[in-house]
Every structure is written in structure tokens, then in C-alpha cells.
Amino acid sequence: MKIVVFDSGLGSLSIIKAIQKRTKADIIYLADKKNFPYGKKTKSQLYKIITDTIQKISEKFNPDVIVLASNTPSLLFREKLPDNVITVLPPLEKIQKASNVAILTTEIVAKSKELENYISEFNNLEDVLKINCSELVELVETGKFLTNEKNCVKTISKVLKDEFKENNIKIATLSSTHLPFLSPFLKKIFRGIEFLDPADDVAMKISRLKQQASKNNSLTIYTTKSPKALQRNLKNMGISNKVTLFS
Template identity: 25%
Template structure:
């Protein structure tokens, strides 16, 4: 039986992670859930977000019955991974910014972190830098604009006109930066334009690392064939689900149709979850996902 992986994000950012899993771990049935009814997450409190992420993810797991859940959102990962792992009886893989590999690759020892304003200020970022990049100079840039631009770009396909003006002052301030970590899963969707404007920068995200982690988890849990053997089979199906009242999510559908057979596109109906205890709706900033490094 073909295994199933469920990806969760507030919007389209997690599609960048799903794409890497599709490339590296076939055959799999892939289910993508976007909590667009609560988008953007950056305007909400941690308590509100933690409860919301748990509610949507538990509903999605109950309805779609995946073998693995991937929280393809840095904010949601840091807030809810411990609780989800406590509540669910399937493996849960999270995402943290790829600071560790960037620090290894940066020969001049100067890296940047490009993420949402909330992410760059979180305590777990300090922990990642202390644990894996203490020998580096790490400069941070928080941007909410890139989240919206990534969503618009996926929908319309038009180049982002404000990208150069938005980021160039940062690069001018720190000209020695050689590697920049894309610390939001939305940002890799803009990689072609980032490469075009700043070809000397090495842009690093967690997509491939997550794909490798998912392959290992599936093999451990189900005793499946190796990734190399799996890649020789048919790719499996893809489905899309969202939480708002909108009848169509055209941009996400078009993106997924390019990756394979999109068998379903439908709204995810949310019910109250009885399994949420007061402590279960709170995560831990100091518990990043080691596999995403």
C-alpha cells in the first residue's frame, strides 16, 4: 500500500517542502492542507496560533489518515511540535531554519537569516545559532512582505517588483554575507528571483533536509524500501485541502498539478477537538526539529 504524507501550512509556503518530498521520496500519496482562513499567522498571538494549529492538524489527520504529518511552517513547528507528538500516534516532522548547514558552508563565516519578523526574534533561533553557528556572524532580516509576495507570485506568476528595493539595503549593510538562510517556507518560492537579483548569494532552505527526514521516518515506521528503490515506482496521488469558505485555491491547484495527479481539491471542515488539554496547546521554543537540519 502506498504511504501517505500530510503537509500543513497557513498558506502556500509548505508547497516548497512538498515539492522536495515529491522529488526525493516516491511513490507517496501527498496531502496538502492550508489554513487560509487564519492566514496570515504573523498577526496572531502564540496562544491563539498554538490552539488553531492543533485544531486544524488534528482534524486533518482524522479525516485524511496520513502515515506522517509534516508541519511545513517554522512558526507552527516551534509552537506545537511537542503537543502534536504527544497527542498523535503517527510521526510528526517539523521545520527549523537551516542555520546549521549554512554555517558549515560559509567559508567566510558570515551568514544571513531571512525570515518573518516573529521567527527572527524567537528564542530558538538564538539556540540554533549558539549550537551550530557560534563561530559565524549571523545577521537577521525580518520580512512579512515576502510572505505576501510569494502568495501573489504563485497566483499570478508576475515578478515581484519591490524585492530589490526591499532587501538591497540589508545586503549593502552586510556585504560579507555569502549564505542566506530562507527561514520561512514561503520564501523558496521566490528563489528564482532572489538568484536573479543576488547571484553571488547562496540561498539555503530546509526542503531537501525535510525530504530526507520524511524518507527515513517512513522507512522506520513502515519498514518500506529504501528511497532509491521507492523512486523507481509510480509517483502516487496528490490532494489539496483548505479551511476557508473559498471554493477554489487556483494557485495551489496549478502548482500541484505540475507535480502529478491532483485527485482532490476540497475544503477541510473543522470540528472542535476534545483531545486538547490546557498544556497540549502550548509548544516549546527550545525544541527544534533535528531532522530538518
Template identity: 30%
Template sequence: MKDSPIGIFDSGVGGTSIWKEIQKLLPKENTLYLADSKNAPYGEKSKEEIVRLSRKNTEFLLQKGCKLIVVACNTATTNAITYLRDNYDVPFIGIEPAIKPAALNSKSRTVGVLATKGTLASSLFHSTSENHAYGIQVLEQEGTGLVELIEKGELRTVKTRSLLKKYLDPMLDKGIDYLVLGCSHYPYLIPLLRELLPEQVRIIDSGEAVARQTKAILLERDLLDSYNGKVKHQFYSNTDKTVLKNLLHNTDAEIEVSYLDF
């Protein structure tokens, strides 16, 4: 199974930010990415619906022979990963807001979390906050509408800027010095965020940590691919492929993007 692909799924194109970190750290690994853009965003759905979609995505990736699955969606991780681990015999890597490093390093003792409704309402998010942010003021902000704009490729439009400013200003007024991105779509907004945030406010996302954990689990299970031949990266989307292709256009890896009626 060493040359089997790493499977990755997200409620759309945002998880490609996680894929890029994995591909950078593990350049010899084959990957298979599923963008469930037709059902984006997951953050507005019920837990039962999120579990159903996550199960459907998982079964597709397993049918394709994936040796490990990265749930590259904060909402799916916080609502469904326990179910997935209990019901499928394959390692799962989840993604959740990186509150711990923000809380440990905050000087103002106030950090902001920009995430979806589904992530912020989950028990996993609240237990993470309680365990790692004692004595820290954690300001939660739902990023309503941002996923939809990113799915349309609107990364720097006036509408996106205005919405971000609306969400950031109340947190800045309360003195945050860290902004935690709690959705895998949001790293694509970092260039715009840097324009809107003061220099002293640091942005944290989970991409590098997920890549490191993926490598660690592959090593632990003796699944790391050491093959030196051609590496294959397959991407599937159940909507228009254009935005997905645009987000991947500057990668050095050889990729294949296909439409999937899913």
C-alpha cells in the same frame, strides 16, 4: 498504515515547496496537503494562536488517517511543534531555517536570514543560532508582506521585486555570502532572488533536508510505502484554489485540489 498518506500543513501554499521535495524523494507515498491560506501569514500571530491553528490542522490530518505529519511552516514549527509532539501520538517533522550549513560554509562569516517575525522571535530559532553559528554574524530580516504576495501569486511583480530589494540591500552591504530562507513560501521567490543577488551569494532552504528526514523517520518506524499501484496526492485549501493549482501545474504527479470550508 504503510499506505496511509503523509500529512503536510502550512499557513498557505508555500509548503508545497516542501511537498515537491518529499514527492521527488518518496514517489510511492500518498500525500495529503492542507493549505490554511485563510489564516496566512502565521508569522504575525501570537504563539497561542499559532498553537491553536496548528492543533486544528493536525486534527484534520489525523481524521484523514495520516501516518506522519510534516509541519511545512517555519513559524508553526518554531512555536508549536513541541506542543504537537507532546499531545499527539504520530511522528512530526518540522522545518526551521538552515542556519547550520550556512554558518559552516560561510567564508565572509556573515549570513543573512530572511524569515517571518514569528520564526525570528521564537526560542527555537535563537537556540539554533547559538548552537550552530558561533563566531558568525547572523543578520535577521523580517520578510513582512512577502507571504501575502506569494499567496496572491505575485512571484515576479514590481511590488515583490521592490520589497525584496529593500530587505536584501542592507544584508548585502554587510557582506553576506549565504542567504537562508526561513519560510516555506520563500523558495518560490528563488528565480527573482537570483536576479537580485550577486553570484557569490548562495541561497539555502530546508526542503531537501525535510524530505530526507521524512524518509528516515518512515524507515525507522517501518512505515515506508512499497506499494507499486496508483499514488494519490490530495490538496485542500480554505481559500481560492487558483494559486495552489498554478504552483502545482508543472508537477508530473497526479493531483487533486479541493476547496475546504475550514
């Protein structure tokens, strides 16, 4: 099975890790660094980026599956994408008759009617808090979460602490795929809160596809900008695969 997983940077890795636990596949990871961050683009800009990228991916790699490993375009355009594209959405189906729920997402999604419409599909949810976590997405993408723990804790607390306390949050979805990299910090700072990762849902969908599994897991990495910079960040994360410029 050949799978292309892409987003604007490191977020894809949280999805890839979950897929590899469930399914042996030949995975192509595309970090669209040239267009980072997706969450601060206008809808029209982002739609062009996503549709153009999907077309180029399809022509170059002819994959069985494309995983749009970014919550932002997944939510905004989920009804406009080709059938072989799997999206990453807030895992709200895991929450039963819950209140005091927060969705941690990007700026454009937090303000969108598409997120409101998605939440309304789950009748068991009440008063869902939407939090703009674009600053935390950038914290991950720069790699600072790997090298500056003190700054990481300070930034997370600034973005989330008051919101969580004022709204008595009990459950939070890590709806941006960058955010699972901050899980160790989140769980340490907010001990009474359950954090939900959407990656397992994506991995489950792929494992159920009627495609022949590969003999081994393989990972090929491309980026639309600065291969050496991405290579350095990946090396700090224990990934030594070569990074190639995608064009």
C-alpha cells in the same frame, strides 16, 4: 505511506515537491488559508491553531506522518509537538564555520527567543542576521510573483537589498517555506549570495522513515477557506488537482 503536509497556504508546495522527488507517497496537502499569515499571530493564538489542526488532521486522515510545513510554528513549538510531526527549520547544519549569514523568516520568528536558542545550538555561526520577510511571504501567497515580475523584483529589493549590502551577506536561508518560490528572482538580483532551502532536509528525513512507500505519488488538496481562489493560484502554477474545503 500517507503524509499530510500543511501550512497557512502555498508554502507547503515547496516541501511537497522535494518529498515527491525522493519518496513515492500519498500526500494530502492542507492550505490553512483561514489562518494566513501564521507569522503575524501571537504565540498563544498560533499554538491553538497548530494543535487544533494537528488533532483534526489525525482524526480525519490517520496519517503516518504530518509535516508542519511552516517555519514559524516549527521553531516556536518544536519541543511541544507529537512524535509523528516533522518540522521545517532553518538549515543551519549545512553551514560550516560561516559568518555573514542571514535567516529570512517571518515577523514573529525574527523577534523570538526561540530563534536565538536555535542559532545558539550551532557553535560555528557568528553574528547571524535575522530578517523579517513577512512582506515577501504575502507576495507569494497572493500569487503576484507569478503575474507581476516588475513588482516582485521591486518588493524583494526593498526588503533585502540594504540589509544584504550593509551586512555583507554571503549565505541566506529561505526559512519561510513560501520563499523558495522567489528563488529565481533572488538568484538573479543577488548573484553572489548562496540561498539555502530547508525542503531537502525534510524530504531526506521522510525517505529514511521505515514506512512502506506508495506505488505512485498522489496529491489530494484541501483548504480551510476559499477553495476556488486557491484553485486559481494553483492552476497558474500548473497544478490542476481539485481543491476541497476542509472542515
